[in-house]
Amino acid sequence: MVTLNVNGKTQQVxxxxxxxxxxxxxxxxxxxxTKFGCGIALCGACTVHLDGQxxxxxxxxxxxxxxxxxxxxxxxxxxxxxxxxxxAWVEVGVPQCGYCQAGQVMSATxxxxxxxxxxxxxxxAAMSGNICRCGTYSRIRAAIQRVAGxxxxxx
Amino acid sequence: MSAPHDSMTSAPSxxxxxxPLLLANVSRRxxxxxxxxxxxxxxxxxxxxxxxxxDAPKYGRDGMPDGWTDNPLAFVAIGEDGTVTIxxxxxxxxxxxxxxxxxxxxxxxxxxxxxVRIAQAPGDQKRFGNQDTxxxxxxxxxxxxxxxxxxxxRTMLETAAATRWNVPVGEVEARNHEVVHRQSGxxxxxxxxxxxxxxxxVPPRDTLRLKDPSRFRYIGKGELKLxxxxxxxxxxxxYGIDTRLPGMLYAVVARPxxxxxxxxxxxxxxxxxxxxxxxxxxxxxxxxxxEFNPLGGVAVVARNTWAAIKGRQALKIEWNDGPNxxxxxxxxxxxxxEAARKPGKVVRNDGDVDGAMASAARRVExxxxxxxxxxxTMEPPAxxxxxxxxxxxxxxxxxxxxxxxxxxxxxxxMSADNVKVNVTLLGGGFGRKSKPDFxxxxxxxxxxxxxxxxxxxxxxxxxxxxxxxxxxxVEHLEAGLDAGGKxxxxxxxxxxxxxxxxxxxxxxxxxxxxxxxxxxxxPFAIPNVRVENPEATAHTRIGWxxxxxxxxxxxxxxxxxxxxxxxxxxxxxxxxxELIGPARRIDPRTLGDTWNHGEDPEQYPLDTGRMRRVVETxxxxxxxxxxxPKGRGQGIAVVYSFVTYVAAVVEVLVNDKGELAIPRVDVAxxxxxxxxxxxxxxxxxGACTMGVSLATKEEISFKAGRVxxxxxxxxxxxxTDASPREIRVHLIPGDFNAPLGxxxxxxxxxxxxxxCNAIFAATGKRIRRLPIRDQLKA
Ligand code: FES
Ligand code: FES
Numbered sequence: 001m002v003t004l005n006v007n008g009k010t011q012q013v014x015x016x017x018x019x020x021x022x023x024x025x026x027x028x029x030x031x032x033x034t035k036f037g038c039g040i041a042l043c044g045a046c047t048v049h050l051d052g053q054x055x056x057x058x059x060x061x062x063x064x065x066x067x068x069x070x071x072x073x074x075x076x077x078x079x080x081x082x083x084x085x086x087x088a089w090v091e092v093g094v095p096q097c098g099y100c101q102a103g104q105v106m107s108a109t110x111x112x113x114x115x116x117x118x119x120x121x122x123x124x125a126a127m128s129g130n131i132c133r134c135g136t137y138s139r140i141r142a143a144i145q146r147v148a149g150x151x152x153x154x155x
Numbered sequence: 156m157s158a159p160h161d162s163m164t165s166a167p168s169x170x171x172x173x174x175p176l177l178l179a180n181v182s183r184r185x186x187x188x189x190x191x192x193x194x195x196x197x198x199x200x201x202x203x204x205x206x207x208x209x210d211a212p213k214y215g216r217d218g219m220p221d222g223w224t225d226n227p228l229a230f231v232a233i234g235e236d237g238t239v240t241i242x243x244x245x246x247x248x249x250x251x252x253x254x255x256x257x258x259x260x261x262x263x264x265x266x267x268x269x270x271v272r273i274a275q276a277p278g279d280q281k282r283f284g285n286q287d288t289x290x291x292x293x294x295x296x297x298x299x300x301x302x303x304x305x306x307x308x309r310t311m312l313e314t315a316a317a318t319r320w321n322v323p324v325g326e327v328e329a330r331n332h333e334v335v336h337r338q339s340g341x342x343x344x345x346x347x348x349x350x351x352x353x354x355x356x357v358p359p360r361d362t363l364r365l366k367d368p369s370r371f372r373y374i375g376k377g378e379l380k381l382x383x384x385x386x387x388x389x390x391x392x393x394y395g396i397d398t399r400l401p402g403m404l405y406a407v408v409a410r411p412x413x414x415x416x417x418x419x420x421x422x423x424x425x426x427x428x429x430x431x432x433x434x435x436x437x438x439x440x441x442x443x444x445x446e447f448n449p450l451g452g453v454a455v456v457a458r459n460t461w462a463a464i465k466g467r468q469a470l471k472i473e474w475n476d477g478p479n480x481x482x483x484x485x486x487x488x489x490x491x492x493e494a495a496r497k498p499g500k501v502v503r504n505d506g507d508v509d510g511a512m513a514s515a516a517r518r519v520e521x522x523x524x525x526x527x528x529x530x531x532t533m534e535p536p537a538x539x540x541x542x543x544x545x546x547x548x549x550x551x552x553x554x555x556x557x558x559x560x561x562x563x564x565x566x567x568x569m570s571a572d573n574v575k576v577n578v579t580l581l582g583g584g585f586g587r588k589s590k591p592d593f594x595x596x597x598x599x600x601x602x603x604x605x606x607x608x609x610x611x612x613x614x615x616x617x618x619x620x621x622x623x624x625x626x627x628x629v630e631h632l633e634a635g636l637d638a639g640g641k642x643x644x645x646x647x648x649x650x651x652x653x654x655x656x657x658x659x660x661x662x663x664x665x666x667x668x669x670x671x672x673x674x675x676x677x678p679f680a681i682p683n684v685r686v687e688n689p690e691a692t693a694h695t696r697i698g699w700x701x702x703x704x705x706x707x708x709x710x711x712x713x714x715x716x717x718x719x720x721x722x723x724x725x726x727x728x729x730x731x732x733e734l735i736g737p738a739r740r741i742d743p744r745t746l747g748d749t750w751n752h753g754e755d756p757e758q759y760p761l762d763t764g765r766m767r768r769v770v771e772t773x774x775x776x777x778x779x780x781x782x783x784p785k786g787r788g789q790g791i792a793v794v795y796s797f798v799t800y801v802a803a804v805v806e807v808l809v810n811d812k813g814e815l816a817i818p819r820v821d822v823a824x825x826x827x828x829x830x831x832x833x834x835x836x837x838x839x840x841g842a843c844t845m846g847v848s849l850a851t852k853e854e855i856s857f858k859a860g861r862v863x864x865x866x867x868x869x870x871x872x873x874x875t876d877a878s879p880r881e882i883r884v885h886l887i888p889g890d891f892n893a894p895l896g897x898x899x900x901x902x903x904x905x906x907x908x909x910x911c912n913a914i915f916a917a918t919g920k921r922i923r924r925l926p927i928r929d930q931l932k933a
Contacts, residue, residue: 036612
């Protein structure tokens, strides 16, 4: 039994301690917003925040996530930057199939919280771990810039 | 923004409501058009098959299995609270169909989009018409029927209001979710009229008044946000992999690594020791041809996905690889090349190519290689099924829900009436998810588990190792130029395993639908043209991949045109336009294309005027011919596919180290009128990105019958840092009353040749083998 703090709620999960956080979230806690894409930290679809840091939940065993603050896409809207990112994503019409976008939103939120005015190179560095097979990269870039350009959105 | 759109009604939360599923939520509110008639009337009207002579050629939507319907009772329901529910019967995989299709109905219905909710149809083609979401067909085939659905429902509401007021129906008018009596100014909302309207007969098709396009509220505007956008960014959207049912078990399957292989023996003892593993089940192999059948193998059923994955790792399986154990991509490339250098089946023959070649002032020859590709949808295939009291219900990210339903029924030995297939969102499709093999796996496993709900998840390794791959091909081209550099003879030999091999192991030639993707139907003003198709044998499952054979054919043809321009010392754009020749409308049959993307050749001739226009537009917008610094270059290509015309100008920068960057791409598209221009733009930009990805990085290769790429480290997808910095999409305006073109696929094929033509302009290096990878560094 491992205790997890997810989106401000403390919950017990009764699976093997080496179980990746991704599968505990999805299969045990029913938080299916966090997606499986590769299972080996190559695609970013499973990105969550651990104590605010963007983290690949597919390679993070639950034993390593216990005692830490886990934020998933279901909870990121409670954060001001997270909310601004979600709104920009909808306004710019970023998603196509949308499957990668939970991870993109989590990576972009982490970037903007830490760096409210990212350069193009900053965006490359922060977002290149997130694959989008539909090819929404140019709109993702536009949405990030839109949030960065909004007064008060990221401060 | 208000977000009136619930998640999919066919999601598991509604699973208990059997029929009529689509109306279950709404009917609780009272209501509606077609409530009592639902089911009864649906089949009675709007179905075209009976109207047509059985043997007349059927084109477009008429030619698709189960055709189409424009019956509003199948697609529209109105609650007493005024909520309008519109059914989307096509699968959403990123093309925006769950926004676009209901938007068409809503516009003609004069519905207020804020009060529209969208319901996803289960697989039921008798009720909804064809649901195979592929071939870039949804909008092109259903724009008109959906308009009529909306117009018919609007007419019923107007009639109900006129009756209530006892005035002629000509005096009333539907406007933004209410009906207004012009003289008196009286008005009634749709909710107040729904019950009366439901009692009226559906008006005959020929009495419907469609809106004049100048009065469209949503169509052509591109102002509505994506219906599923808010759910997507908050993690609420439901994909095939997200289905959860009470008591559900989780499975992964070890499938034969070689096509046609099967389990020789296996030992499940260690797997069963993994905590959480419930059972190990063998899935019987279906011998080739694969069709849509599961490949067979050994499934591990567990309490969660991770336990299933670990259980599978602990399985000991010995495979009997079968006849494809020798499939080796390096050797096969040589086999294809050998075939491409000898004459093959002639599939188009104009004039006298040999004579013209012999007397040509100059001959040019080139050979291109395009490898197998995998769709690598971000969401791997995933499906869930359960069997309760002899009825199977399944959920999945499926492009072809009717095929899934029929095949599940066949495999389980049930009637299709006892199988229901619910369509979730698809995390990418690209043709992979038009094959329901993964949905049948879920049904088979549920049966093995006494009907318990089982979700099958494919890992990325499974997806790359056991896909229905894009074919592999060698394209051999020869041309003769006269003394002025004008082409007088054209010979194209295309060699590639056909998709038909997945259904018929004897098939060794490309099918008409493959040849009609820019092998035969090249509309160049060249008097002597011969296209040949030597045989090739498939050693894996070959399937449809976004834009299909257009990828290799157009890569070769459009690269070769630029090679000829270089040989003739001409500007590639001018040379291309000259080759296309003057504006004319060509019957595709005269080019040896009997398929024409399934469309009527009279309605959809190949229009070289439209082709010229996209070339000229892309060139103009890109500033074609501008002076560029060293290491920079522009390339152009144009491709007609899915009855749409797309030209691309790619600008590249190749530095001293041979590193490639793409500052800008200009794409011009003529797909006829754009119903949802914002989604057309996003599809074209996405297709451009995918086109660059497959040209620069992607390759599936086989060794000892097995795919060599395991995951995204070996099967690389382009990431944001390498993607084009700017993609500008230029839309050619179209007529809403003229035939529409496809949008989802035609953006892909021009990208690879335009990119390689740009690389040639920048560096003088000609790429003839994809992917490019580090060829520029050599
Ligand atoms: S699923 Fe975790 S990075 Fe791909
Ligand atoms: S939107 Fe489909 S993978 Fe990114």
